[in-house]
Amino acid sequence: MSRRVRIFLFLPLAAAFLILLLAAMEGIPAIGHYRGPYGDVLNAITVKERHTTGVVSAVNFDYRGFDTLGEESILFVSVIGATLLLRQRPDEIKDTNESEQDEGARKVPEPSDAVRLLSLALAAPAVLFGIYVVTHGQLTPGGGFQGGVVLATVPLLVYVAGDLEIFKKVAPAMLGELAESAGVGGYILIGVAGLIWGKSFLENVVPLGPADPKVYSGGTIPLISLATGMAVAGGFVLLLISFLEETLELRLKTKRRGK
Amino acid sequence: MDLRLVTLPVIVPLFAAVLLAALRAICNSRAADGIALIAAGSSTVFSGIILSASRHQTIVYWLGNWQPRNGIAIGICFAVDPIGAGLATLCGGLTVAALIFSCKYFDRAGTLFHVLMLVFLAAMSGFCLTGDAFNMFVFFELMSASAFALCAYKTEEREALQGAANFAVTNTIGAFLVLDGIALIYARTGALNLAQIGRTLGASRDALTLIAFALITSGFLIKGAVVPFHLWLSDAHAVAPTPVCVLFSGVMVELGLYAVVRFYWTVFSRALPDSTPALQWLFILFGTATAVVGGVMCFAQHHLKRLLAFSTISHMGILLMGIGMMTPQAMSGVWTYLAGHSLVKAALFMGAGILVHQFRTVDEVALKGRCHSWAAGLIFAGGGLALAGLPPFATFFGTAMLEDAAKRSGYGWAPAVIMLAGILTGGAVLRSGMRIFLGIGRGRPLPSSESHDDSEKRGPVSPVMTIPALALLAIALCIGVPRSFRDGILRYAATLQDSGAYASRVLEGTPTPVQTSTSADIEVATIIRSCSSALIAAALGWFALAGRFRGFRRSLAASPVQAMVNGLRSLHSGVVGDYVVWIVAGVVAVGVALMVQL
Numbered sequence: 001m002s003r004r005v006r007i008f009l010f011l012p013l014a015a016a017f018l019i020l021l022l023a024a025m026e027g028i029p030a031i032g033h034y035r036g037p038y039g040d041v042l043n044a045i046t047v048k049e050r051h052t053t054g055v056v057s058a059v060n061f062d063y064r065g066f067d068t069l070g071e072e073s074i075l076f077v078s079v080i081g082a083t084l085l086l087r088q089r090p091d092e093i094k095d096t097n098e099s100e101q102d103e104g105a106r107k108v109p110e111p112s113d114a115v116r117l118l119s120l121a122l123a124a125p126a127v128l129f130g131i132y133v134v135t136h137g138q139l140t141p142g143g144g145f146q147g148g149v150v151l152a153t154v155p156l157l158v159y160v161a162g163d164l165e166i167f168k169k170v171a172p173a174m175l176g177e178l179a180e181s182a183g184v185g186g187y188i189l190i191g192v193a194g195l196i197w198g199k200s201f202l203e204n205v206v207p208l209g210p211a212d213p214k215v216y217s218g219g220t221i222p223l224i225s226l227a228t229g230m231a232v233a234g235g236f237v238l239l240l241i242s243f244l245e246e247t248l249e250l251r252l253k254t255k256r257r258g259k
Numbered sequence: 260m261d262l263r264l265v266t267l268p269v270i271v272p273l274f275a276a277v278l279l280a281a282l283r284a285i286c287n288s289r290a291a292d293g294i295a296l297i298a299a300g301s302s303t304v305f306s307g308i309i310l311s312a313s314r315h316q317t318i319v320y321w322l323g324n325w326q327p328r329n330g331i332a333i334g335i336c337f338a339v340d341p342i343g344a345g346l347a348t349l350c351g352g353l354t355v356a357a358l359i360f361s362c363k364y365f366d367r368a369g370t371l372f373h374v375l376m377l378v379f380l381a382a383m384s385g386f387c388l389t390g391d392a393f394n395m396f397v398f399f400e401l402m403s404a405s406a407f408a409l410c411a412y413k414t415e416e417r418e419a420l421q422g423a424a425n426f427a428v429t430n431t432i433g434a435f436l437v438l439d440g441i442a443l444i445y446a447r448t449g450a451l452n453l454a455q456i457g458r459t460l461g462a463s464r465d466a467l468t469l470i471a472f473a474l475i476t477s478g479f480l481i482k483g484a485v486v487p488f489h490l491w492l493s494d495a496h497a498v499a500p501t502p503v504c505v506l507f508s509g510v511m512v513e514l515g516l517y518a519v520v521r522f523y524w525t526v527f528s529r530a531l532p533d534s535t536p537a538l539q540w541l542f543i544l545f546g547t548a549t550a551v552v553g554g555v556m557c558f559a560q561h562h563l564k565r566l567l568a569f570s571t572i573s574h575m576g577i578l579l580m581g582i583g584m585m586t587p588q589a590m591s592g593v594w595t596y597l598a599g600h601s602l603v604k605a606a607l608f609m610g611a612g613i614l615v616h617q618f619r620t621v622d623e624v625a626l627k628g629r630c631h632s633w634a635a636g637l638i639f640a641g642g643g644l645a646l647a648g649l650p651p652f653a654t655f656f657g658t659a660m661l662e663d664a665a666k667r668s669g670y671g672w673a674p675a676v677i678m679l680a681g682i683l684t685g686g687a688v689l690r691s692g693m694r695i696f697l698g699i700g701r702g703r704p705l706p707s708s709e710s711h712d713d714s715e716k717r718g719p720v721s722p723v724m725t726i727p728a729l730a731l732l733a734i735a736l737c738i739g740v741p742r743s744f745r746d747g748i749l750r751y752a753a754t755l756q757d758s759g760a761y762a763s764r765v766l767e768g769t770p771t772p773v774q775t776s777t778s779a780d781i782e783v784a785t786i787i788r789s790c791s792s793a794l795i796a797a798a799l800g801w802f803a804l805a806g807r808f809r810g811f812r813r814s815l816a817a818s819p820v821q822a823m824v825n826g827l828r829s830l831h832s833g834v835v836g837d838y839v840v841w842i843v844a845g846v847v848a849v850g851v852a853l854m855v856q857l
Contacts, residue, residue: 006836013843020470020850021439027467028446036449037331045333066322066335070385070397073273074404077378080280081408084371085420174284181281188274191266200324201266 051208052218057137061144061224065202068224069187072231076184079235079242086242111162119161126154134229138218144225148232155237159244164252176238183231190220190227260312265320265337267305268347268384272298272354276377283370292362295373299358299380303351306384310344314747317754317764317771318344319390330766332452338390338765341751342594346510346517347387349598353509353605354380356727360609361502363723364616372412372500379405379506386514390765392441392526393451395518399437399482403430406511410499422498425835429491432842433481440474443467444526453525454765457758460530466854469534472527473850476519480845483515485579486549487841489572490831493556496568501612504564508571509605513597516578520590524756535585537856541849542583547676549576552827554683558803559824563611563621563691567604570646570684574600577677581661584673589664590752591778595739596657602735603645603654607688609728610638613720614695623691628698634725639692641732647685647796648678648789655789656739656781663779678788682796690800700804745778 001009029035042063046055050062060068111119130151137143155171194203202220209217216222275298279291286294312318318339321327325334354376365372382401389395407430411423445451447467448459460468477488484492492512496504523538531538553573560566574596581593613635615621630636645652658677665673694700738744753774754760763769802808815821830837 001832001834001837001840003836006840010840010843013840013847016847016851017843020473020847020854023466023854024443024470024474025467027465028443034446034449036445038449041328041331041333062323063325063334064393067394067397069273070382070394070401073378073381074397074401076277076280077375077401077405077408080371080374081404081411084408085411085414087414177283178281181277185274185277185281188270188277192270192274194323195263195266198263200320200322201263201270202323204323 047211047213050204050218050221051211051213052138052221053213054136054138054140054143054218054221056141057143057221057225058218061137061221061228062202062204065191065224068228069184069191069202072184072187072228075232075235076180079180079238082239083242086245111160116161119157120163123154123157123161126150126157130154130229130233134225135215135222137225138221139213139215144228144230145232147225148229149236151229151233152236152240156240159240159248164248164255167248168252171237171241173238173241176234176241179230179234180238181234183227183229183234186227186230187224190224260308260318262318262320264305264308265318265339265388266322268302268309268351268388269381271305271381272302272377272384273381274298276374276381279370279377280374286370288370291370291373292358295377296355296358298377299351299354302380302384303348303355306344306348306351309339309388310341310348313339313341313344314751315773317761319765319768327452327455327766330455330458332391332450332455332766335389335391335394336452336765337388338454338761339388340754340761341747342517342755343387343521345594345598345751346514347384349601350380350383350387350506350510350514353506353601353731356605356609356731357502357505359727360505360612360724361500363721364500364502364612372409375405375409375412376502376506379409383506383510383514387517390453390525391451392444392453392456392522395453395521396434396437396441399518400434402511402514403427403434403482406430406503406507409503410495410507412500412503413498416498419498421833422494425833425838426491426495428835429481429488429838429842432839433478433488436474436478436481436846438478440471440478443471443474447471452765453521454762457526457529458762458766460526462530462532464531464533468527468530469853470850472523472531473846473853475522477842477846477849479515479518479522480545481515481842482512483519483579484512484549484572484575485516485545486552486572486576487845489549489553489575490838490841492572493565493568493831494833496571497562497565501564501608501615504567504608504612505605508567508608509601512571512575513578513601516575516582516597520582520593520755524758525761528756528758534853534856537852539583539585541852543580543670543673546576546579546581546583547673549573549579550676550680551576554680555824556827556831557684558687558690558799559828560687561623561691563614563623564608566623566687566691567607567611570687571600571604573680573684574604574646577658577661577680580673580676581664584661584664584668584670586664586668587749587753587756587776588667588779589661590756591745591749592657592660592662592664594657594748594752595653595660595745598738599645599653599655599657599735602731602738603642603652606638606728606731606735607642607646609724609731610635610642613638613724613728616724617720623694624701624703626695627700627702628695630695632720632725634722634729635720636692636696638725638728638732639688639696641736643685643688643692643796643800644793645685645732645735646681646688647793648681649793650786650789651736651740653735653739654681656745658789659781659785660745660778662785678792682792682799685793685796686799686803688800689797690803693800694804699801700806742778746776749776749778750774 133142134147204219386398557569
């Protein structure tokens, strides 16, 4: 069908779809009136039975930890899919070489001093903050997912600062792959530890620590959070590298030539 | 059985995938083949053990040992009945077959291929075994993410990227629909466990429940490739590597329908009793349309992979008709037919893969009379006859059970549709088989661009490629014959539909009541009818090729029939925007049909 026919058909259908959704949402309890049992049950047992105050992390890494393992595998497989789709084909590499010799080769402007200073100044605190968020998810909001993403911004800051050689050093693809695999693999192994000790998959096998939660409380929760942080950071770094690879090679070449 | 086995069908392939990804730099492709095969094989064995244990009692396993308190689920559970475990075993078995096949198929399959296949298997197994709505959605997404990458595996071909993009867009919309539906239900019940949702919903039939059901069902029907949600399937199957198609057509699409059944019987069947007639009508209507459209489009193809893809669509329609009848007898027919179709379709895709490997093309006209491998010919002949429902293939027993159930539920016309779909799809496969292996009919030399490669000198077909396919056909041939198999399936179908017993089993641990039932006898008339439909399919294939009917075929081509087929073809445009319009139309149709009754 032509574009016009498609839009002509789609608009009334989309309107009908929206009306259906709104009709369904009429049945949702109003804000503040939700009375699902799940939250009350978890609030009652989390501190007592898991020695953690981060109930959200407890849900992510314990009660519904199996979902999180699935989500992490989705990230893992999506990154692999992206690297597969972005892998350079022989003819593409030739193309970039040819375009190099062109007069109109794209010149990437050097970052300004302000950008360099700000990015490099942020890099170290970002490492620290990322580690903090990963390791404190069982006490305060945060955990492996959020902290992992914060950690993955560090190589990006270095890239923005224009230190391409350093970027290649701090973010080798190999390291990203290993961190990602180790993260997902570690998660599975923590689960299997439960099986080995004659318990359920993902059941807690580590001492719970003090009941007044400390950083080392919560048994497997902080460990799984750590594994997740590794997998997420590795995955995002790998994505970054896959997307930047072509530009990076080009920029490094022009830089060397400029010298 | 040790309960700790229950998660292994998921965990083992997932861990093997991670291991292979980590060792990518130092692992050669032979070692990767080995690791992947061991992982997929052990996953299959574990699923088989779980299957045999679940026959007596639905197995409930709480991950992290968070047992429910006062009927409130805290964690996630696997709730495994024989249907779910059987499907997981099927996924494992077909993955093993596909991996064996791919040893020779790819000149150098990178390790990434094995990683993706193993994650795909883990996701499918988890999807079959879980008893939690959100966990099912997570596995649905994991299945999709790995499937998109597998579909686009041949990144050097533009078509592969196009087909995978259509596949990704449509199926992601499906995932959003499912997620929306689950969110609505969660807002109402505060539960994610299937049994608990079903119990909490009770008989609350209102707009929220109905529309949530419409969203979840439509989302899964996209995966199940039901008209009008089916348009992505032929694009994806035409471009995906053959071992991947084996799993796509063999099990992934079927799992969409499994999810519809699972959700309906565990969650909605008690909430929507008054909508049952509307739903039956809807499923049977959609199923009929799918069976006919898929069959006609299948016969109109010359590209073998597309042909097989449309045949899959047609058979999904047959399954959906059975689901719409809703009786345990009909459902037992559905599961039997599904098993038979999966095995046969997987074998046929391998047959197509052998031709690709030998001649670098899957166009049946270009392949006329070129292949002389008896094994490959046997795959096409057996597969085509099985699709047409020849006894004693499992597809025949499935058809017989479906026909029996249709007569009992007052759908006397349904067997005719099933027969037509079987004749069209079987006939199409037999036609291409006759053309390729017997050299009947019109042919065309290979395009010159392909004639310079060494396709002629590629030597004999490797047994590594034919044996898995023939083995699958042999299983399909034997599996339905023993009476105990059919009685068992009827029992398990009834167990799946007993939602009250399911909820007590999951939330309180009450033993599942044992159903006793015997399947209907296979009548001589049914056998004769099925044999004749296989014969008609073969005759139809011959009619489409033989020179003496050329004049008659010409007059057909000028008739309105051809114009209708062309119109149908033009709807399968390959433009993803069109597909989305049809999807929205389908969702609105389902939603409105249910709301009208409110």
